[in-house]
Amino acid sequence: xxxxxxxxxxxxxxxxxxxxxxxxxxxxxxxxxxxxxxxxxxxxxxxxxxxxxxxxxxxxxxxxxxxxxxxxxxxxxxxxxxxxxxxxxxxxxxxxxxxxxxxxxxxxxxxxxxxxxxxxxxxxxxxxxxxxxxxxxxxxxxxxxxxxxxxxxxxxxxxxxxxxxxxxxxxxxxxxxxx
Amino acid sequence: xxxxxxxxxxxxxxxxxxxxxxxxxxxxxxxxxxxxxxxxxxxxxxxxxxxxxxxxxxxxxxxxxxxxxxxxxxxxxxxxxxxxxxxxxxxxxxxxxxxxxxxxxxxxxxxxxxxxxxxxxxxxxxxxxxxxxxxxxxxxxxxxxxxxxxxxxxxxxxxxxxxxxxxxxxxxxxxxxxx
Numbered sequence: 001x002x003x004x005x006x007x008x009x010x011x012x013x014x015x016x017x018x019x020x021x022x023x024x025x026x027x028x029x030x031x032x033x034x035x036x037x038x039x040x041x042x043x044x045x046x047x048x049x050x051x052x053x054x055x056x057x058x059x060x061x062x063x064x065x066x067x068x069x070x071x072x073x074x075x076x077x078x079x080x081x082x083x084x085x086x087x088x089x090x091x092x093x094x095x096x097x098x099x100x101x102x103x104x105x106x107x108x109x110x111x112x113x114x115x116x117x118x119x120x121x122x123x124x125x126x127x128x129x130x131x132x133x134x135x136x137x138x139x140x141x142x143x144x145x146x147x148x149x150x151x152x153x154x155x156x157x158x159x160x161x162x163x164x165x166x167x168x169x170x171x172x173x174x175x176x177x178x179x
Numbered sequence: 180x181x182x183x184x185x186x187x188x189x190x191x192x193x194x195x196x197x198x199x200x201x202x203x204x205x206x207x208x209x210x211x212x213x214x215x216x217x218x219x220x221x222x223x224x225x226x227x228x229x230x231x232x233x234x235x236x237x238x239x240x241x242x243x244x245x246x247x248x249x250x251x252x253x254x255x256x257x258x259x260x261x262x263x264x265x266x267x268x269x270x271x272x273x274x275x276x277x278x279x280x281x282x283x284x285x286x287x288x289x290x291x292x293x294x295x296x297x298x299x300x301x302x303x304x305x306x307x308x309x310x311x312x313x314x315x316x317x318x319x320x321x322x323x324x325x326x327x328x329x330x331x332x333x334x335x336x337x338x339x340x341x342x343x344x345x346x347x348x349x350x351x352x353x354x355x356x357x358x
Binding site: 058062063064065097100101104105108109111112115116117118119120121122123124126127128132134135136137138140162166169170172173174176177 | 241242243244280288290294295297299300301302306311313314316317341345349355356
C-alpha cells in the first residue's frame with residue numbers, strides 16, 4: 001500500500017513536470033502565431049515608380065490565401081492564450097483527466113487549422129518566389145522584394161506553432177495514460 | 180469487488196466498440212487517400228489543338244505542389260494500411276495502452292502531413308480556377324477544363340482523410356483515458 005502511494009507521488013511529479021512543459025510550449029506557440037499574424041497582416045509594399053494610372057502596390061490581402069493565413073494564426077493565437085489558465089490548473093491538479101481530454105480535442109482541431117493556413121500560404125509563397133513556367137505564372141518577387149521577405153518570414157512562426165501543437169497533443173496523451 | 184469486475188467488463192465492451200469504429204475509420208481513410216493519390220497522379224490532359232512547336236499539355240507534375248500532394252497521400256495511405264493490424268489487435272485486446280500511444284503519435288504526424296498536402300494543393304487549385312489579378316496570374320482552368328476537374332476532385336479524399344485522422348486521435352485518447 002505504501003509502495004503504491006510512493007508510486008503515485010512519483011507519477012504526480014512527472015505529470016506536474018509535463019504540465020509545466022505544456023504551459024511553456026503554449027506560451028511559445030502563442031507568441032509564434034501572434035508574430036506570424038502580425039508579420040503577415042502588416043505586409044504592404046508600394047513600389048517607388050508608378051505610371052499615370054497605376055501605383056504598384058502589394059498587400060497581403062491581394063491574395064485570399066494570405067487572408068486565411070492571418071485569420072488562422074489569429075484564431076490559434078487566441079486559443080493558445082485562453083488555454084493557458086487550464087494549463088496552470090493542470091500544474092496544480094496533475095491528476096485531472098477530463099480537462100486534458102478537452103485540451104486534446106481542441107489542440108487537434110487547432111493543429112488542423114494552423115497546418116492548413118501555413119501550408120496554403122507556403123504554396124503561394126513558393127509560387128511568388130519561383131513562379132511556374134507551365135502555367136505561365138510569373139514570379140512576383142523580383143518586383144516586390146520586401147513584400148516577399150515579409151510573407152516568407154511570417155510562415156516561420158506558424159510552422160513552429162505546428163510542431164508545438166503536435167508536441168502538446170502527445171504530452172496530453174502521455175499525461176492521461178500515466179494517470 | 181464484483182461491482183468493479185462488472186464495471187471493467189462494461190469498459191472493455193465500450194473500448195472494443197471504439198476499436199471496431201477505429202478499424203472502419205482507418206479503412207475509409209486508406210481508401211480516401213489512395214483515391215486522392217491515384218486521381219491526382221494520373222491527371223494528364225493534352226489539348227486537341229497545337230502549334231508547330233508546342234503541344235499544350237497539363238500534368239500534375241507541372242506543379243510541384245501537386246507532386247507533394249501525391250507523395251503525402253501515398254505515405255498516409257500506406258501508413259493507414261499498415262496500422263490496420265494494430266487496430267485489429269486493439270479489438271481483441273481492448274485494454275492495450277502502449278500500442279494506442281504509438282498510434283496517437285503517428286496519427287498526429289500523419290494528420291500534419293495530409294493537412295499540409297491537401298491545403299497546399301487546395302491553394303493552387305483555387306489559383307487555377309480563379310487566377311489572381313493583382314499578381315497577374317491567369318486562371319488556367321478555362322483551357323484545361325478536365326485537368327481542373329480532376330485536381331479539384333482529388334482534394335476530396337484528402338480532406339475526408341483529414342477529418343478521419345482527427346477522429347482517430349480523439350478515439351484513441353478516449354480509449355486510453357477509459358482504461
